[in-house]
Amino acid sequence: ISSDLTQCYDDEETPPPDPKTLCPYCDTPLPAKPTHILKKLLDRTYFQSCSNPRPGNRLGRKAPSAIFGVVCQRHIFESNVLPQAKERGWPTQINWATLKDRVLHMERELAKILADPGDPVVYRGDGKEDNDAKEQQGSKPERSDGPRMRCLFWDDLVKRVKTQGSKGLRNITSQYYNFHKMQPGYYGELGLVIIQRALCGMFPLEDIDPGLVKPLTPMEFIQSIFVPEVGMRLVMADFGLNVNNWSDKEQAVEVLRDSASYGVAMFPYEESTGK
Ligand SMILES: [Zn+2]
Incomplete structure (x- = not known):
């Protein structure tokens, strides 16, 4: 419970997030350590999208959903599923x-x-x-x-x-x-x-x-x-x-x-x- 409260107060006091840490399409935070797959997807879609600065994300970009959808799907997966996988001992890298x-x-x-x-x-x-x-x-x-x-x-x-x-x-x-x-x-x-x-x-x-x-x-x-x-x-x-x-x-x-x-x-x- 205490961590939830801290989170709550933090949100009110912390400055707006660095736009470099946000998804250029949906503005939600990207994982701290994106995999090479996500990086590749971000690079690829960069050239298929155009700049679209907006309040809250001056590095925002615009693209058809068919293009940015894969990026968002991937970063949501990496943010939500990866930590769970690590917790369960599933490797995030394989030789x-x-x-x-x-x-x-x-x-x-x-x-x-x-x-x-x-x-x-x-x-x-x-x-x-x-x-x-x-x-x-x-x-x-x-x-x-x-x-x-x-x-x-x-x-x-x-x-x-x-x-x-x-x-x-x-x-x-x-x-x-x-x-x-x-x-x-x-x-x-x-x-x-x-x-x-x-x-x-x-x-x-x-x-x-x-x-x-x-x-x-x-x-x-x-x-x-x-x-x-x-x-x-x-x-x-x-x-x-x-x-x-x-x-x-x-x-x-x-x-x-x-x-x-x-x-x-x-x-x-x-x-x-x-x-
Ligand atoms: Zn996104």
């Missing part, structure tokens, strides 16, 4: 140069997940795979606790298929699910592209035995199992979590999902294609 190698280092662990067919029940999901399922069932019992079933994302798929049948499977491959569950959290779109490229290098789609990824296609397996698996492992390394501990994994997945929207806004792909 992109090392990301590919970090993913490539996961090859052995990922290959184990791919090679282990896991719980055979999932293959009966659409009722057409009975023959295959019988074949699968004939093999080793440790499949229920092998690398595949210890993959939280595959485990989730198995549970969905078991309880919802092919509807559960459709949900998993749907767009909505894709956005919220397949984004690699705060690694954002740029992270997604780097992860996907590294995965396709390690596991070319044509080399994936379709029988090992059923009921998914090899592409769906990469997108909906491996991309989030890699994202989870990256987050676990960032947060010092233990990859062999189930509840640590769940904690990392929560971070992935909570930070997905932040990641997309913070590290868009297009803005960074020059890198």
Whole structure:
């Protein structure tokens, strides 16, 4: 409460803000440390706008809303969302140069997940795979606790298929699910592209035995199992979590999902294609 009061009195006594610290379009304060993305947007729109001094912002500028809208959206994001992200321990800078190698280092662990067919029940999901399922069932019992079933994302798929049948499977491959569950959290779109490229290098789609990824296609397996698996492992390394501990994994997945929207806004792909 006291800080609110201080704020209140401050507002009445403080001099008008330095126009250099204000958004030239909407006159609200810009973040103290704008990211290079915001700076680039400000530079770009500068040349698409014209000077429009006004009381309260002598450096004010005028432009069609289609042009300045992106700037305002961005600085509002950086002012409001960035501090929250920092508070939650989500990075505001990522060492992109090392990301590919970090993913490539996961090859052995990922290959184990791919090679282990896991719980055979999932293959009966659409009722057409009975023959295959019988074949699968004939093999080793440790499949229920092998690398595949210890993959939280595959485990989730198995549970969905078991309880919802092919509807559960459709949900998993749907767009909505894709956005919220397949984004690699705060690694954002740029992270997604780097992860996907590294995965396709390690596991070319044509080399994936379709029988090992059923009921998914090899592409769906990469997108909906491996991309989030890699994202989870990256987050676990960032947060010092233990990859062999189930509840640590769940904690990392929560971070992935909570930070997905932040990641997309913070590290868009297009803005960074020059890198
Ligand atoms: Zn603005």
